[in-house]
Amino acid sequence: MAREAVYQQSDPEKLADDGSGSPPNSGQPGAGSGDNMPDTSLRPKRMDEMVGQRDVMERLKIAIEAAQKRGEPLGHILFDGPPGLGKTTFATVIPAEMGTVVQMANGAGLKAPKDLLPYLTNLSEGSVLFIDEIHRVPKAVEEYLYTAMEDFRIDIVLGEGVSARTLNYELRPFTLIGATTRAGMLSAPLRDRFQIREHLGWYTDTELCEIVRRNSIKLNMPIDDDSAAVIAGRSRRTPRLANNRLLWVRDYSQSKADGKVTGPIATAALDMIGIDVLGLDKQDRGYLDTLMRVFVGGPAGLEAIAHTMNVSGDTLEDEVEPFLLRSELIVRTRRGRMMTAKGYAHMKQTPPKRPL
Numbered sequence: 420m421a422r423e424a425v426y427q428q429s430d431p432e433k434l435a436d437d438g439s440g441s442p443p444n445s446g447q448p449g450a451g452s453g454d455n456m457p458d459t460s461l462r463p464k465r466m467d468e469m470v471g472q473r474d475v476m477e478r479l480k481i482a483i484e485a486a487q488k489r490g491e492p493l494g495h496i497l498f499d500g501p502p503g504l505g506k507t508t509f510a511t512v513i514p515a516e517m518g519t520v521v522q523m524a525n526g527a528g529l530k531a532p533k534d535l536l537p538y539l540t541n542l543s544e545g546s547v548l549f550i551d552e553i554h555r556v557p558k559a560v561e562e563y564l565y566t567a568m569e570d571f572r573i574d575i576v577l578g579e580g581v582s583a584r585t586l587n588y589e590l591r592p593f594t595l596i597g598a599t600t601r602a603g604m605l606s607a608p609l610r611d612r613f614q615i616r617e618h619l620g621w622y623t624d625t626e627l628c629e630i631v632r633r634n635s636i637k638l639n640m641p642i643d644d645d646s647a648a649v650i651a652g653r654s655r656r657t658p659r660l661a662n663n664r665l666l667w668v669r670d671y672s673q674s675k676a677d678g679k680v681t682g683p684i685a686t687a688a689l690d691m692i693g694i695d696v697l698g699l700d701k702q703d704r705g706y707l708d709t710l711m712r713v714f715v716g717g718p719a720g721l722e723a724i725a726h727t728m729n730v731s732g733d734t735l736e737d738e739v740e741p742f743l744l745r746s747e748l749i750v751r752t753r754r755g756r757m758m759t760a761k762g763y764a765h766m767k768q769t770p771p772k773r774p775l
C-alpha cells in the first residue's frame with residue numbers, strides 16, 4: 420500500500436524561492452514554513468489526485484510497479500518543462516506512491532560538493548532525493564552525482580597534494596529526481612544518467628477546469644462550470660496560475676458577493692487585477708502596447724523594448740515573451756520582435772500600413 424511521503428526537508432516551494440538548499444536535517448518531517456501556503460495546500464498529495472499529463476502518469480505508474488515488483492529503487496527521473504506545470508508535484512507524489520521518504524534540495528543551494536554530501540549520506544534504501552533546478556548545480560558537484568547515480572558510490576578526496584587520499588563511500592540505493600525548466604542547460608553526461616525523462620507540457624482547458632473545480636472543493640467553495648471555465652480560460656494552460664486565479668476569485672467573492680461565485684463574478688474579479696481573456700497580465704499588455712505604440716509594431720530589439728518599459732531584458736525574455744510567442748501575438752525575427760495581426764486584433768488596434 421502506498422503511503423504519504425515523509426518530507427525530510429523544508430517546503431520545496433520555499434526552497435525554490437530562496438535558493439538556499441539548506442542542509443537535509445534542517446527540516447522536521449512535514450516541516451517547512453510554506454506548509455500553510457495556498458499553493459502547497461492545493462498541491463495533489465497522491466498521483467490519482469493529479470489531473471492531466473496522462474502519458475507521463477501511465478509511464479511512471481508502470482516504472483513504479485515494476486521497481487516495486489523487483490524490490491529495487493525506481494530509476495532516476497528527470498522532469499523538464501515550463502514553470503507551474505507539476506514538476507515538483509510529481510517529485511512529491513512519486514515517493515508517496517512508493518511509500519518512501521524524500522529529501523528536497525535545490526540546485527542553486529548546492530554550491531560545493533560539501534553541500535551535497537549530507538543529502539547523499541542521509542539516504543535510506545529506496546528513498547528519493549529531489550533536486551529542483553538541477554541545471555544550476557555547478558560542475559564540481561555534478562561530478563559527484565555521476566558515481567552516486569550510476570554506482571551508488573561517492574569518492575571523497577581527503578587532504579591535498581601527495582598526502583591526498585580517496586575514500587570510497589557506499590551509498591544506499593536511491594532514486595534521484597531532477598527538475599528543470601531549462602533541460603538544454605544540462606550536460607549530456609548528467610542528462611544521460613536519468614533512466615526516465617519526462618517533459619511536462621501545457622494543460623488543456625478541460626484539464627484546467629477540472630483542477631479549478633477540484634480545488635474549489637478543497638477550498639470549501641464549490642464553483643459552477645461557468646466560473647471554472649472563466650478561470651481556466653485565463654490561466655495560460657498552467658495549473659499554478661489557475662490556482663492563483665482561483666484564490667483571487669475567492670477573495671473577491673468573499674469581499675464583494677458574500678462568497679458566491681458565478682461566471683460574471685469570476686470575470687469581474689480577474690478583470691480587476693488586469694488578467695484578460697487570454698490570460699495576459701498588465702506587464703504582457705504593457706509589452707504589446709510598447710511594441711505597438713513606440714516601435715510601430717517593430718521590428719524592435721529586446722533591449723530597446725526593455726529600456727522603454729524600464730524592466731530587464733531577462734525578465735521580458737523569460738517571463739513575458741514565451742507566452743506572447745506561443746499565443747502568436749508577437750514573432751521573433753532576425754531584425755527583432757514584431758507584432759502579429761493577431762497581436763493587433765487582441766489589443767483592438769489596426770496594424771499600420773507598411774510600405775511595400
Ligand SMILES: Nc1ncnc2c1ncn2[C@@H]1O[C@H](COP(=O)(O)OP(=O)(O)OP(=O)(O)O)[C@@H](O)[C@H]1O
Pocket residue numbers: 435458459461462463468469470471472500501502503504505506507508509598599600630658659662
Ligand atoms: N497535474 C496536476 N494536477 C493538479 N494540480 C497540479 C498539477 N500540476 C501542478 N498542479 C498545481 O500547480 C502547482 C504548481 O505545480 P508545481 O509546483 O509542481 O510546478 P513546477 O513545475 O514544479 O514549477 P516550477 O518550475 O516553478 O518549480 C501545484 O502546487 C499544484 O497545486
Ligand SMILES: [Mg+2]
Pocket residue numbers: 435506507508551598
Ligand atoms: Mg517546482
